[in-house]
Amino acid sequence: MARLIPPGSEKKRFYTNKVFPGMVGGMIVVGFIMLLTSGIVLGWKNYHFKVTRGENKRPFEWYLGAGVCITVASIASFIVIKRADSPLMKKCSLVYIIILALATIFTLVAVITSFTLELDDMENDMKINIQDYGLGRKREETTNINTLQSEEDCCGVNYYTDWRNTKFGGRRIFAVPDTCCKTNEFGCGFKFETDDINRRGCLEVVKGSVGKRLLVVKIMGFFFLLVEVGVVVATAIIWKKYMSEW
Numbered sequence: 001m002a003r004l005i006p007p008g009s010e011k012k013r014f015y016t017n018k019v020f021p022g023m024v025g026g027m028i029v030v031g032f033i034m035l036l037t038s039g040i041v042l043g044w045k046n047y048h049f050k051v052t053r054g055e056n057k058r059p060f061e062w063y064l065g066a067g068v069c070i071t072v073a074s075i076a077s078f079i080v081i082k083r084a085d086s087p088l089m090k091k092c093s094l095v096y097i098i099i100l101a102l103a104t105i106f107t108l109v110a111v112i113t114s115f116t117l118e119l120d121d122m123e124n125d126m127k128i129n130i131q132d133y134g135l136g137r138k139r140e141e142t143t144n145i146n147t148l149q150s151e152e153d154c155c156g157v158n159y160y161t162d163w164r165n166t167k168f169g170g171r172r173i174f175a176v177p178d179t180c181c182k183t184n185e186f187g188c189g190f191k192f193e194t195d196d197i198n199r200r201g202c203l204e205v206v207k208g209s210v211g212k213r214l215l216v217v218k219i220m221g222f223f224f225l226l227v228e229v230g231v232v233v234a235t236a237i238i239w240k241k242y243m244s245e246w
Contacts, residue, residue, distance in 0.1 A: 012242045020093070020238050021081050023231050027074040027100070030224055034067030037220060041213040045151070048209045050144040051202070052125040056210060059117060059217050062110035069103035070228070090243045097235050104228040107221055114217040119207050126157045126203060133168045133177065146179040154202035155180035162201065 042049075042060050049057050077096040081089050132138040133145055149155055155176055156162030163176045181188035181196050188196060 015238050016089075016242050020235065021078065023235060024074050024078045024081065024096070027070055027228075027231060028078060030227060031067050031069075031071030031074055034063060034220075034224060035071055037216055038064035038067055041216055045209060047144045047147045047151070048206050050140075051129050051148055051206060052122045052210075056117065056122070059110045059114040059214060059221075062106050062113065063217050063221055066103040066106035066110065066224075066228075069099055069106065073099040073103070090239075093235070093239050093243055097232060097239060100228065100232050100235070104225065104232055107225045107228055110217055111221040111225055114214045114221065117214065119211060122207055122210070123157060123203055126206070127162070130157065130162065130166050130168075133166060135167070146177065148202050148206070149177065149179040149198070152202060152205045153182070153198045154200050154205050155198045156201050157203045158201040160197055160199050160201070 038060055042057065042064065073096055077092055080092040129141050130145060133142050135142070160176055160180055163180075168175070168177065175190055176197060178186060178188050180198055182198060183196060
């Protein structure tokens with residue numbers, strides 16, 4: 001294995017051979033945790049996002065982007081500082097600090113947008129979506145609504161009567177999609193036996209689901225933001241004090 005630094009003070013050796021690699025290793029763990037949590041919040045019941053605007057996924061996408069940057073940069077840097085000579089380690093460390101600073105910005109944006117996202121706008125988004133339910137050019141939207149209603153035992157936006165004011169409902173009082181039925185039998189939505197219809201709206205389900213996921217970004221994102229800022233500052237100090245003259 002190549003020597004990391006030329007002969008020098010024990011203090012320099014300690015910070016460049018122990019502290020810096022240790023922080024990079026710790027950030028690998030942080031990156032993996034961010035990737036795991038973002039994968040869960042984006043992948044679990046993703047039809048909750050698909051029935052609303054894409055903007056509702058932005059906090060999670062920023063959070064995921066930060067996790068990718070941290071993981072890739074930290075793994076690459078850890079390999080380099082264990083195998084490379086001092087000049088290459090110096091360059092790699094500087095690039096790592098820059099990428100980590102960029103990831104910190106991504107995390108900051110994720111946290112800010114998680115607090116500023118207006119969940120109340122989801123009601124209008126969902127009402128627009130159900131207007132085009134069943135149309136040939138809107139097959140994906142129709143599938144997402146069907147999945148939401150059948151999986152969550154809900155119907156419409158605020159209440160099952162929302163379907164009355166859609167193209168599908170045609171202002172008929174007694175007409176809902178079959179996925180609104182407790183049995184999901186073909187044609188049950190037009191038979192419209194009240195006891196067989198899920199009456200609660202899907203809005204409360206979607207808002208509750210997205211709200212819980214936002215809480216993950218708010219709490220974990222804020223915690224990791226503090227960690228990232230601390231590591232960026234610490235690595236910058238180590239680089240400036242012990243590596244810049246290599």
